[in-house]
Amino acid sequence: MLSPGPSRGRVLVVEDDLDLLEVYSDVLLEAGFDVTTLSDGGGALHALEGGTFDVVLTDVLMPGATGVDVLRAVRERDLDVPVVLVTGSPSVETAVQALELGALRYLLKPVSAPDLVRSVEEAVRLRRLATVKREALRFLGQTDGLMGDRAGLEAVYSRALANLHMVYQPIVRTRDRTVFAWEALLRTREPAVGGPLQFLEVAERLGRVRDLGRIIRGTVSRAATHTRGTMFFLNLHPDDLLDESLYDPRSPLSHLAPEVVLEITERSRIDSGPDMRERVRRLRGMGFRIAIDDLGAGYAGLTAFASLQPDFVKLDRGLVAGIDRDLMKKKLVGSIVAVSRDMGIATVAEGVETTGERDAAGELGCELMQGFFFRRPEELRAGETFPPALDA
Ligand code: G
Ligand code: MN
Numbered sequence: 001m002l003s004p005g006p007s008r009g010r011v012l013v014v015e016d017d018l019d020l021l022e023v024y025s026d027v028l029l030e031a032g033f034d035v036t037t038l039s040d041g042g043g044a045l046h047a048l049e050g051g052t053f054d055v056v057l058t059d060v061l062m063p064g065a066t067g068v069d070v071l072r073a074v075r076e077r078d079l080d081v082p083v084v085l086v087t088g089s090p091s092v093e094t095a096v097q098a099l100e101l102g103a104l105r106y107l108l109k110p111v112s113a114p115d116l117v118r119s120v121e122e123a124v125r126l127r128r129l130a131t132v133k134r135e136a137l138r139f140l141g142q143t144d145g146l147m148g149d150r151a152g153l154e155a156v157y158s159r160a161l162a163n164l165h166m167v168y169q170p171i172v173r174t175r176d177r178t179v180f181a182w183e184a185l186l187r188t189r190e191p192a193v194g195g196p197l198q199f200l201e202v203a204e205r206l207g208r209v210r211d212l213g214r215i216i217r218g219t220v221s222r223a224a225t226h227t228r229g230t231m232f233f234l235n236l237h238p239d240d241l242l243d244e245s246l247y248d249p250r251s252p253l254s255h256l257a258p259e260v261v262l263e264i265t266e267r268s269r270i271d272s273g274p275d276m277r278e279r280v281r282r283l284r285g286m287g288f289r290i291a292i293d294d295l296g297a298g299y300a301g302l303t304a305f306a307s308l309q310p311d312f313v314k315l316d317r318g319l320v321a322g323i324d325r326d327l328m329k330k331k332l333v334g335s336i337v338a339v340s341r342d343m344g345i346a347t348v349a350e351g352v353e354t355t356g357e358r359d360a361a362g363e364l365g366c367e368l369m370q371g372f373f374f375r376r377p378e379e380l381r382a383g384e385t386f387p388p389a390l391d392a
Pocket of ligand 2: 183235263293
């Protein structure tokens with residue numbers, strides 16, 4: 001059912017404190033939202049069966065079912081409905097769970113009326129955006145306008161491949177800001193492909209992810225025949241892990257294994273089942289080291305990080321951005337760093353852009369950092385081999 005009339009969005013509010021429930025409800029009604037209120041988590045699970053909502057705002061600690069249960073129930077039904085969690089007693093575990101399950105916001109009580117309205121407005125906007133995007137994609141038959149059919153897609157992809165190149169960004173030691181390693185990042189000069197994620201998406205649609213992975217590994221290996229002991233980090237697509245050529249001891253990359261850290265992203269669902277663990281173990285046996293990339297951005301959750309036993313964990317930019325001004329992010333990152341350290345895993349703060357973010361991540365114990373603040377990813381200069389010169 002589509003929303004009738006001028007409502008600014010349908011909000012389900014779940015809160016067991018009845019006075020608070022009334023306050024939230026009044027504030028949101030006043031701001032023009034349709035509000036459904038419920039005072040227990042169990043009832044909320046029920047309501048989700050029947051109604052459709054644009055946003056769910058829920059308390060965390062309630063009898064019947066917790067806010068995290070509500071969040072989980074929402075995600076089982078609809079990937080797009082934003083969920084805002086509100087709590088009086090923040091715990092790191094709940095925040096981690098909330099993040100893993102894709103909660104939009106985690107608000108601390110007392111929540112001021114303007115904050116409440118702002119968070120719900122933001123959630124409704126995101127909801128609309130997600131819906132419009134989904135509908136547009138359906139309308140276009142799941143493809144972008146610029147590459148309507150498979151032939152068009154093939155053409156774009158082969159131009160992207162012909163114009164593929166790698167850029168390198170340093171990962172620095174927090175302690176003295178010397179370069180610890182470089183991450184090799186995919187780029188293409190083909191203008192129809194927006195960036196590396198879109199490049200991979202085109203490859204996915206064409207079933208060419210493994211080919212692309214081989215090309216990337218070949219390109220990097222050729223540039224890095226003389227690493228002079230400098231390490232580099234290289235991103236793997238989850239599909240690359242299923243490509244036998246990755247495990248070939250005669251491949252150019254395998255020869256460099258002791259200098260290579262393979263990044264496995266948390267952004268897409270990593271199947272951390274026994275097969276994946278076995279594959280990662282084989283890679284380690286070949287001398288590669290392993291990093292979990294984009295930690296905090298994915299749905300895969302922190303279980304992957306326990307079961308894959310990486311050497312490095314890279315905190316997603318989403319966790320690092322504005323960390324100096326965000327108590328919850330500080331708590332999260334602090335606890336991730338502590339758990340990692342217990343397991344002998346070094347933490348890399350990604351996407352550091354400001355002195356504030358650098359200092360906060362450093363104080364929380366991240367041993368390594370990467371981001372525009374230190375240096376943007378750059379191409380090797382003509383004739384230059386890896387590692388890039390530092391004076392540029
Ligand atoms: O998923 P992964 O972490 O591998 O992606 C890294 C991407 O992030 C690269 O494309 C790189 O250009 C980009 N990047 C690197 N440093 C920064 C930064 O400080 N800020 C932002 N916004 N992006 C960054
Ligand atoms: Mn990466």
